[in-house]
Amino acid sequence: AELKSIAILTPEAGTDYGWNQQGIVAAKAAGAAAGVKVIVAENLGYGDVRPTLRELAEDGVGLLIAHASGYNTAAPEIGAEKKIPVAIVDSPDARAAGKVADYTASGHEGAYLAGRLAAKMNRTGTVGIVVSGEPPSWNSQSVAFAEGAKAEKPAIAVRYAVIGPAAYSDAAGGKRVTEALIAAGADIVFGQGNGSSFGMLQAVETGKATDGGKVFFIDVIGDKTPIDKGNLLSSVVWNLQPVYAAMIADAKAGKYGSRNYGIQLADDSVTLLKTKSIPDKVWGEIQAIRKDIVDGKIKLTPHFDADAVHKIVSPLTVAAQ
Amino acid sequence: MSALFTEAFLTALILGAVTAGLPLMLAGLGEQISEKAGVLNIGLEGMMLIGAYGGFLVAYGSGSIWLGFLAGAVGGAAVAAVMAVLCVGLGLNQIVIGIALTLGAEGMTALQHHFQFAQSYPRLPAVPTLPIPGLSSLPVIGPALFDRPAIVYLAVAAVAVTSWVFRRTHLGLALQAAGDKPAALDAAGVGVVAIRSAAVLTAGALAGLGGAFMSEVGAGIFVPFMTNGAGFIGIVLAMLARGHPLWLLCGAVLFGACLSITTALQVAGVDIPTDVIQMLPFATVLLILILFGRRAALPPALGVHYVRGAR
Amino acid sequence: MTQPGHPAAFRTDEPIVSLFEVTKRFPGVVANDSVSLDLWPGEVHVLLGENGAGKSTLIGMLSGIQTPDSGAILVDGREQVIDTPARALELGIGTVFQHAMLVPSLTVVENIALGGPAWSRPDKRGIAARMAEVCAGIGVRVDPHAPVGSLSLGEQQQVEIVRALMRGSRVLVLDEATAMLTPKGSEELGALMRRLVARGLAVVFITHKLNEALAFGHRISVLRLGRKVGEITPDRLTALTPQVVTAEVVRLMFGSDAASAGTASGPERQPFAGGAPVLEISGLAVDDEAVPLADVDLTVAAGEIVGIAGIDGNGQKQFAEAVAGQRPLRQGRIDLDGRPIAALAIGERHRRGLRYVTDDRLGEGTVAAFPVSLNLLLKRVGDDLFWAGGLERSGPIADHARRLVAEYDVRTPGVETPIGKLSGGNIQKALLARELSGEARAVIFAKPTYGLDVQNIRASRRRIREAADRGLAVILISTDLEEVLELSDRIAVMSQGRIVGMVANDRSARLRVGELMSGVAT
Amino acid sequence: MTLETADSPPISPTALRPALRRHLHLIATTVVPLVAALALSGLILALLGVDPLAYYGWVVQRGLLSPSGLEATATRMAPLLLIAASLIVAFRAGIWNLGGDGQFLLAAVIVAAAAPALSGHLPNWAVLSCCLILGAAVGAAWSVVPALLKAWQNVNEIITTLMMTFLGVSLANVLVKLAFLDPRTTVPQTRTLAVADRLPRLFETTVSSGLLIGLVAIVLVHLIMTRTAFGLKLRIVGANPRAALHAGLPVPRLTVAVFAISAALAGLAGAVEIVGVQGNVRADWNPAYGLTVVPLVFLARFNGFASIAFVFLFSVLSIGGESAARRLGVPNHFTLVVVAILLIMLGITEHLDQRRRAAGR
């Protein structure tokens, strides 16, 4: 079918070096490559996006990318009402031929690598995870990070803390909780959050590990290198461009909805960011592990529920090992 | 588990409680002053946000943390000035204007942030601390309470000063009269508008300072909507601690402590769902209300515009 | 009461303050129309005038509460702009306002300290000491550290006077300062004013009580409809007999027709013939922080008026509220027409015919923002006559209101006018209309004429008589002994929450009530 | 506490005044502040380098003129009207219920859990009716603590209702994440009520019949408060609680009734939003409608019809503003600024109008 334009809807501004920015940048790139116009509707919040979806549909958009788990009810409904295909996240079962496709992005493979990396570079015996909330994509990465760290160093302690309710913008909370984790011994912090992640970064930059040394930060989704002050160890970088490109291609080919989309190490839609803080030797080892995952030698299953996270970070689990 | 609750971790928890509680305390202190004088300041959240933004902007631009605090206080007071003119001077509805100011401040700071910092996300360096000789070497509480940025001591001093003003000065009497019976204050030769405006401006400055503390010390960065309802919690704290700045200090510390306990339990891996733990501060306050609620009376003239000679 | 002597000692060539042709307009009213007034040192200048004549407005311009639209105010011969209360205080003009201007939550000294330099500490001990001095000088006693809220209105007025003196006021304005005082309190205040002017102050004294004006005043000015309609100079005041002055003042205040009447509302009351008991109260006890009630027994027969005399704040309010149902009883019983009502709620007592005309007309008697028509039905909301199945029937409601407004001569622009816009006298008439209409059996009147002018007082008292004549049992609570003596068949005296004596209203009643009130007799 | 509010509508329809003057007055009190607010916001837009006229053009085009935009505006009005009704009952009775958001959200969560569970067991109309009743009941239940504290202990309700909102928001999240989780998705959200099973849409549009519920509720509330004995009793309590006591009204019981009705309406708003539009509740969802509606009903001086107008205006702005912001590349936080300025301008106008009326009394 003919596809002239697509639209992407994001809850926050596309300038967060994270989820929203990645979605918008990737959609624009995929659109440009396919010669399709891309309309960006950002900052829509977590309220009711139905009016925006309808308006975009009426403006002739041929594919609606609802880039937030919070939109996964509204988008298929409006897609059905306006007879326009939609892309959603976190609802793989909602797939419907010609109508709905899911691209539940799970960076768990990358997070596993990040966990291995963290454990390798860890000095204190403790690493930390700070999250702004417990959405599925955060959970799967938290679990994988902890698995990776423990696979590398079974005795390692993984400390975990959630900032607070609706804490996506709670930068002060991000900093406070990160500082507590650092005091609890973490010298590497795996941080997942939106506005709050800048507070985490600030805590890492201004804090000292319990051994007196530097604290490192491992980010997710985006690449914060442009704003790094030397504490960014790595990031589980996502690249949604292949996903969107495939969607556009499928839509043009009339096959939309015949499959869901995902990101994985194999096609580099998930990568671990190499910064100058990672010694080449370590990086080499990480690349080897990456290859094992891609080759299926290391099997990883994503766990999206918060319970799985709590279980793996519980000190009781540590004791049992 | 015992290895977890080390001195450093306990210190960090107490420190976290102080850092989280301090902006609430400053905002609550401002609200308390304003309410004592009879003005219900619903715009506190907006004043905090402008303070957070202004404080960060100036601290980042000038490199001086103190100029930042000054700017935060001035920013908060500027918003309060609008409130003083419209509500104290003209007598517009305090709730309407308060909410308008909060919405406006949210919008303006988010816009400004978008155009100014949304690409660079500048962050401030660590704020230097001022150890108090002797006390700062105490275990745990030494570094948590007595090796803090000077502004923390100043904020606590502000509570003491306010308490002193309330109980020991003519100004304190005037503030109370403005909230209890403005006509009597006027008849005694003190301008009600002046006293109330001063109270509102002070509230704005304190809230702005609280916001600046949040962005400069608490987070080291400004992000939109970062006050996250702190202003409203400040209002509740002020109402709970009517007339007693010290209670406010306790309330704010309690709030901060609940947040820290939440973090502590999570880090310890206690498998209580985080949302349940996060209800802790609210439930505690509600319990206090149920037990001691009767004391939470408000000044009789709160929210009532005063017009000389009207009847 | 004797006429004061001519205060020649302080006569100077110049008044301390002169109001020169001041005019003040409010929307729809000219409150003061080109009024000129001189305040001389050594004089008590009495301002008289019916309700709404413009007295408070006039002195409001002296105190900085109002500013004149035209005209001038001269202090020591020089023109001054008094645009704030602070300015008035600076100029030495101290005011005791009609409604107390003290902060109830602060203590007496704190109230006096109000207005000191912001950052300094109030010198409570010093203030208390100076206060003691001033108090001793003028012969009053006030606890300097008592919270003002715990003081009676009379005491509060004393505090305000002391405060004004402590500020070094040369001009002291007292707006209806005796309205809340007992006869003895008024007497003392009068003596105080005389001592003050003897020290060279100028006093402005506003009152509705002509006897006080004659007893305490050196000069009398009369306002009517915002104009100054006459002035009786000290020479004439000493020269004329009280009767002549009274007649002249009443003529000035109300026009010639009113001149002979005074406040008496009719012929002296006929001795009560006796009737069946309607309201029987026995062993009444009520808890209260200030004045608990104990052992109150009282029986009122149909057609009888029982007056309750006593100094204000001796449990009268608690008593009335307890009988009306606004306060829980600790013990005791109340029977109406032989049936117990003590367990009933306020509304049910009202339906049984028990009525309570409160003295707090705006505080609890009415809802100021609501129209007259609804205020007239405030105690009957939901009544089938006016609400059909809960739905308002505006026709009957308006008709009812118009009928009562006409019958009770409530002067209001319309029945839809918010009652708070009416004058005090008319609000009182509306309250009387509400309580006396319908199937009333017993009525409690609390200070029914407080703050009213002579004509309204007369009208209210007539209503009270008529109520009794219709066969209602009437309890009349009043601090105005004249009123009690004029209207009652029997007089109970209340003191510290008890009825300390019951007196038949005969020739010796005044004396015996006085004794009971002052605690001489038991 | 007391807050100054008069009992008359903002535009008092004095029958005697010529119609022309009334119209002029209406224009002066609504259009002037609107234009002033737009001009001021326009200035800010211009400073941001955006053409204000284009911006407003899109707002009007989308929020008011385009059929689907107008439908979106109308749909958005439904919960706002119910919350306005909730606030009118409370505020007129002198109860400052600021806990609407908690009542709204908890009701929404419980209804969202109940609706899919009931659907299939009962006919659709019965499911919907149950849900609406349930929402109202949950809202009312969440006001019990503040109501009892106020009625019998005289604890200030601003504090208690605010606290209950903070608590309610957290509890709603706990419920979504722990109790009512939809097992078929990884996202913490409740099960979804099918589109076909939601409140019927009006005619051939996308407007939810929630709009009708909202309109009926607010008009009903207005009439009850102004035309019935019950409403009068509540207003007496609100205007002068001592007079209410003196008049023999059962003040504590009426206070509890006010809380119950007000909170039930807020809960109903939650129910209508769920069974009308959303179909489910996600964790951390909190539209915070209460805070935005509070100033609107104050400006409407607690008059139901004026509230409808203000809610409409607000809805147009929020629907149209989002579209305009997107098309012109302004962050749509700008809508917040416009609303803020508008509230202030309306406040000032009302003040001036009151002064003028007082002067010409």
Ligand SMILES: Nc1ncnc2c1ncn2[C@@H]1O[C@H](COP(=O)(O)OP(=O)(O)OP(=O)(O)O)[C@@H](O)[C@H]1O
């Ligand atoms: N808030 C107000 N604004 C304007 N005018 C008011 C206000 N309150 C009261 N008034 C006016 O004040 C008057 C009441 O004053 P006052 O009690 O002195 O009246 P009055 O004419 O002396 O009546 P009466 O003799 O019955 O007491 C009313 O006539 C009313 O017009």
Ligand SMILES: Nc1ncnc2c1ncn2[C@@H]1O[C@H](COP(=O)(O)OP(=O)(O)OP(=O)(O)O)[C@@H](O)[C@H]1O
């Ligand atoms: N603030 C005001 N606003 C409007 N009208 C007022 C105001 N104050 C007084 N008035 C009007 O001015 C007139 C004079 O009122 P004022 O209070 O001076 O009378 P007064 O002689 O003191 O009466 P009273 O004996 O009842 O105290 C009244 O009729 C009233 O309508």
Ligand SMILES: [Mg+2]
């Ligand atoms: Mg007067």
Ligand SMILES: [Mg+2]
């Ligand atoms: Mg009067």
